[in-house]
Amino acid sequence: MARATTTRADILDSAVRLFAAHGFRGTSLQDIATDAGCSKASLLYHFTNKDAILTELLAPVGPEFAELEGRLAGLRGEEAARAAVTGLVDLSLRFRLQVKILLQDVDALINRPELPDADHIVERLTEALSGRSDAPEVRVWAWMAMLGIILTSASECVIPEETLRAELTRGALRTLGLPTG
Amino acid sequence: MARATTTRADILDSAVRLFAAHGFRGTSLQDIATDAGCSKASLLYHFTNKDAILTELLAPVGPEFAELEGRLAGLRGEEAARAAVTGLVDLSLRFRLQVKILLQDVDALINRPELPDADHIVERLTEALSGRSDAPEVRVWAWMAMLGIILTSASECVIPEETLRAELTRGALRTLGLPTG
DNA sequence: TCAAATACTGGCCGATCGGTCAGCTATTGT
């Protein structure tokens, strides 16, 4: 076997960063190839097509979620909520670039000059963020919120991993009304 | 002036629906023209380019937000939070297709088979959704959450306007820990 | 009645997209 000067791993590394930065549709095969230092044709030697690259990037997330669900299956109440927070923060940190991909196109649109800086209004909402709800909308709410945390943290990679993990866990627990132990 | 058989309003109506359904990048000028029943060249007679269509669609949102901010400027505490909820729900309903545009690409990616159905995990998070935080992440959190509400409600347009408005307002107030009076 | 202006269109353009293919190169096992 000839030495692989440009490996699959290099391609995946370039792809996940570019997808996270410019979105899936906003990243061309040529962009990835240039970043990885190889030709576009080399990409399609290692992967059947562009979509297969994204598929491989997202593939590990599914089983990890399934495993977390399994760990939560036997738990109830506060213990379950605490384990869910810990597990989700851990997953979000390990797959933070993947999560960023999901939010990239939102980023691109939300930063358009026609749209307002929503901070001032949201500030007032968060002044008294609390309450309880089992309405179906809130599940989407909570899911998007978790993604929102990662969106913020993903661009602050200078923060040490462990510090970030502790901060996120503490913030999530506090927001859920659980003791931050 | 010749009679406008295909007006600017028709084009904008087609565009906002298609952008909301398939995203900005996922909608071509030809798609819009076909839906509006005119030629692609006619689009570019009424609008300087594709981006100008999106710009015009998003344009009214900014001033409305600014006006809401002005109304909130003199308020404090619970009164401010309540007015913010009412105003945001109202804005979200009036511009629900615009908001859907922002979330469309998230939709496309989040429904990939490699990704898990996050409902089971999020269920446990929402079991005890409460708490309080003034961390900077939470502003993004709250903003994404508000978008999440709309994402859910936008696909349920069969619900009467007033019912939806009341439900959203009540849910938001309850989640903020304010009396739903 | 008739130029002027508006509304609109088919056809075309260059650029870029994802993807294919024949062939080159370097390393491998024998």
Add this chain to the structure above:
DNA sequence: ACAATAGCTGACCGATCGGCCAGTATTTGA
């Protein structure tokens, strides 16, 4: 030493994209 093969590439393909333009039809005000 030498096929075999993995890794990689330049060149090219058809499709599609946003955008341009000359030209046509319709309605207008004078």
